[in-house]
Amino acid sequence: MATVLLILKILQLLRQPLFLLMLPIRPSPEFLMFCPLELRVMESQTTLRTLTKQALLAAWGAACKVPGATLEIPSEFKFLIEPITLQGPCMPRLVLQIDGTLLAPPKVASWPKSSLFQWINFKWLHNFTIQGTGTVDGQGSNWWSLSQIHYIQKRSKDIPNMKPTALRFYASYDVTVCNIRIINSPQCHLKFDNSGRVNVTNITISSPENSPNTDGIHLQNTQDVEIQHSNIGCGDDCVSIQTGCSNVHVHHINCGPGHGISLGGLGKEKSAACVSNLVVDNISVQNALYGVRIKTWQGGIGSVKNVSFSNIQVSDVKVPIMIDQYYCDKHICKNQTGAVAISGGLPRQKQERGLRNLARFDLEDIGGATGFTINESNVVGGRWTVVVVQVEEEEEEEERAPPNTLIFGEFHCTRMVS
Structure with a gap:
């Protein structure tokens, strides 16, 4: 049986319909019905x-x-x-x-x-x-x-x-x-x-x-x-991913201005935070405070597994990669000894001349983070750690990324546990 459309015209103002409500129905093939539905709208x-x-x-x-x-x-x-x-x-x-x-x-x-x-x-x-x-x-x-x-x-x-x-x-x-x-x-x-x-x-x-x-x-x-x-x-944040999220794929996004792609803050008020299977790839971030960021509150507990950032291009970004275990959205937050532990690695990256501050890690001092490697510089626990990448001078090439641009390959956080 053929499908026809029942069109409900909802109140005409200035001889123009405010809404067209198209409803597929199945009466006889030769039958087409128009049914006006009048609603009050302030003009x-x-x-x-x-x-x-x-x-x-x-x-x-x-x-x-x-x-x-x-x-x-x-x-x-x-x-x-x-x-x-x-x-x-x-x-x-x-x-x-x-x-x-x-x-x-x-x-x-x-x-x-x-x-x-x-x-x-x-x-x-x-x-x-x-x-x-x-x-x-x-x-x-x-x-x-x-x-x-x-x-x-x-x-x-x-x-x-x-x-x-x-x-x-x-x-x-x-x-x-x-x-x-x-x-x-x-x-x-x-x-x-x-x-x-x-x-x-x-x-x-x-x-x-x-x-x-x-x-x-x-x-x-x-x-x-x-x-x-x-x-x-x-x-x-252009995209903010909070607790309880899993199987999330963010890709081919132009972000900026803003604070980049963010996971967290997790564990606020000592709560449990669970995030798994997050893939962020083929992202362009420009004119932003951060590129990609993981932020956790002190005292939080939980589990974050299988987080991957890859093929991210940043331009005019203050901190391309940020992992902050002292996250606080107030002027003053009480210092606590515990936080979500982080482990993972950054196996590959491509660098461009003119970039110096690649990443900032604000990590819990005791067991907060282990196993991160960036350009053969190991990142260990300790607050306000800044990784400075020394980019060697190279001969000029015909095609080169704009100044203050970073293109990095992959970042994997395989597991964060309390």
Whole structure:
């Protein structure tokens, strides 16, 4: 029996559809049905419209019930959307097609008091895709000003220190995010928590270099992840991988500005941190504080196994490789004697002239790290150890990497245990 499309037009403004909800159904071959579904949407006098939570939830609810539905945000519109949770379980193969622009509330005080930790929250979804040519704009500049946040917090105790994440997935599986732009999040741009079988492909994430804590992609308690062929520039880690993650492959990423690709911080407040099977390769990092980094809190316990960084190119990066067992995001952290132990090696690397500070190791003094080798210089325990690589002068070659550029081969951390 042939498949036809049931198209639900959801309220026309200025003779243009706000949404096209395309639902595959299977009636008789000669039958094509058009069913208008009217939703209330507040209209402004410009192309910018405020899309109410009720309208979006109604459209989502209709799409959620039908296998293979596509909910489309048309390219000709910009929608101001208040914080919302779009949840399942839904029928499989649901697609959110973002071709227009979604805008978060621009002022901190205009956010609902109960929705301060994420802007668009997806949960309990399976076999779900976000795609399109559009933009998700967190309009986070007001959140980046600490003085303004402190002023508002003084007036309202309901506003916490944590800033909202733009897009967050919770307890969702077989999720794909591709082709869209996510910009100017108040904090993290794209977060996956307690999820699995995640694919992120060909997206662009962008926020200013001085926007604090604006991680690009943040993974926590999430397994079987591939992040590939994307451009990420932000004010913090381009990709942040936290405890509970395994089978993660990050490759063909352009990172910068930002803090590079980061594993941790692990073991905060003496917690157990477990990470395994992480591969990061074919990465270009430029104009960043770090290239690749492993950071652990003092006092933490846990296990990190099979971590590999390879084929990383860095340019204008302060510290290409950083292993920090004294990580602290406060002004002062209490010194402790224990930390996660690290063992592994860096068997091969390629160097370019003009580079001096290759790596910085801030290691626990007693049994914190063993077995690392960089250019025949053994790294042993001891705080604030800096490995300085002496690059011999060579004859000029026709093709040479730009100044302050490092291309290194492989770094393997085979095991970190408490």
